[in-house]
Amino acid sequence: MIQGRTWTFANPPFIAASSAVGGPFEAQGPLADDFDLLHQDLWLGQDSYEKAEKKLLEQACERAIDKAGMRKEDIQFFLAGDLMDQVISSSFTARTLAVPYLGLFGACSTSMEGLALGALLVDGGYAERVLVGTSSHNASVEKQFRYPTEYGAQKPPTSQWSVTGAGAAVLQPNGDGVRVTRATVGRVVDMGIQDPFNMGAAMAPAAVDTIEAHFRDLDLSTTEYDLILTGDLGRVGHPIASDLLAKHGLQLPEDRFGDCGLMIYRKDQPVQAGASGCASSACVTYGHILNRMRKGELCKVLIVATGALLSPLSYQQKESIPCIAHAVTLESEGGNGGS
Amino acid sequence: MSDKKKKKLTPTQQEYQNFANKREPKRPIVRNCILAFLIGGSICLLGQLISMFYMTYFDFTEKTAGDPTVATLIFLSALFTGLGIYDHFAQWAGAGTLVPVTGFANSVASAAIEHRTEGFVLGVGGNMFKLAGSVIVFGVFSAFVIAIIKVVIMQFMGGF
Structure with a gap:
C-alpha cells in the first residue's frame, strides 16, 4: 500500500x-x-x-x-x-x-x-x-x-x-523475528552547502524531509517508535535535524532520537564530529539494532539512512551538495504489526 | 559563459544556512594560530640546529649548509609520512607542519604511497605531484613574474 x-x-x-x-x-x-x-x-x-x-x-x-x-x-x-x-x-x-x-x-x-x-x-x-x-x-x-x-x-x-x-x-517472506514493515523514499534536498567537510549540516535537511514525510504520510504520533536513528549526521548534523524537526512542529522525544554515526565510536576516539560512510548505518542496524530487537529490548525502530550525493568532481566545480535520506521501519514480533 | 555568477541561494537555503551555522562548531582559530606559530617555529629551529651541525662537524659554510639541511628535513618528513605519524601530528599542529620543506615532502610522499597500488608509472609517477604540482606551477610562475618586474625596474632605474 x-x-x-x-x-x-x-x-x-x-x-x-x-x-x-x-x-x-x-x-x-x-x-x-x-x-x-x-x-x-x-x-x-x-x-x-x-x-x-x-x-x-x-x-x-x-x-x-x-x-x-x-x-x-x-x-x-x-x-x-x-x-x-x-x-x-x-x-x-x-x-x-x-x-x-x-x-x-x-x-x-x-x-x-x-x-x-x-x-x-x-x-x-x-x-x-x-x-x-x-x-x-x-x-x-x-x-x-x-x-x-x-x-x-x-x-x-x-x-x-x-x-x-x-x-x-x-x-x-516467512520466518520469525524482525520484519521490514514500512519504507519512505527520500527526495533530493540541497540547501546550498558546499563544504565537503561539513556533511552533517548538508544532510540534516534531507533527513528532516524524509522523517516528516513518513510521519505525515502515515499520520503517526511522535511516540510511535521506540527508536528513530539517522544514518550518519554526527555531532553537527543530528542536533540540527532535531532542532529543525522541532521548528517544523515535530518534536521527537530526545531519548528516542539518535544517530548511528554517534554510536560506533567512543567519545575519545579522534573522529571529530562522528562516523560517516555507507557502513555507518549498515553496521549499526544489521549488528547492534537487530541484536537488541531480537533480544526484545526494542520493538519498533525507524532507520533513516542519510546520503550526500556529491562527487569529488562536483565539489571542485563548486557545486553544492545534494543529499537524500531513505527511511525503513523494522518491527519485531510482538510489535503492533504493519499489515 | 557559465551562469555561476547568477547562482544565488534561495531564501530557504539562506535561512537554513544561518540556522545551521549557529549550531556548527567553529575551527579553533586562536588555538590553531598559536600552535602553528610554535610548531612551525620549532621545525625551523630544528632546521637551524641541523644547519649548525653540518657547519660544525662537516666542511660546510653558512651558504652551503642549506642543501644538506633541506635534504635532511625532506628525509625526516618522508620517513614520518611513511611511518604513518606525520598526518596525526599535522591534525594537531595544523598549518605549522605546512612549513614549505616538510609539508611539501609530505604531500609528495603521501601521494606516492597512496597511489602505489596503481603501479609505478600511472600510480606513483602520475600522482606523486597531484598536490605538490600546483605549488611548483604557481611557485615557478610567480618567481618568473617577480623576476620580470625586477628586470624592468632595474632597467628603468638604470636609465636615469
Missing part, C-alpha cells in the same frame, strides 16, 4: 539473518560486541584498500547467508551499493557470489535504499530470498573523496570519520 511516498508492506518480509563486519578502529568502539567479525588489519591481507573493502562486503554477505542457513546459490537477488566509483566493491562482490545482482548508489543512504527495495521485491512476491548489503572503507573513501591518507591536512571539527565495515541482511 502506498500513502504519499511511504510503502506499507502487506506481507512484511522477515530479516532471516544479518551480519556486520568492521575494522580495527571500529573494534575499539562501544559496539564491538555487535560485530560478527572484526579485523585488526586495515588491509585485510589485501594489496589495496579497494580490495580490502570488497573483502569486507564479501565477508558480511557470506556471514549473513551462512547465518540464514542458506548457501549462496539460494540467493535470488543481491542488491548492494557503496561509495567507490562505479560501485566496484558491490559489483565485485556480486562477481564472487555469482547471483543475480542490482547495483545501487545512494551514497551513505544505500543501506536503507537496498533494504527498502529488497523488502519490496519480497513483499510483491517477486523474490523469496534477497540479500542486501553495503560497505565502506575509511582509507578508500579518503583516497577517492579527499586527500591521500597520509597527507597532513588538518580536518575541521565538523568533519566526520568514514567507517571501515560492511553490513548485509537476508530477506525472506
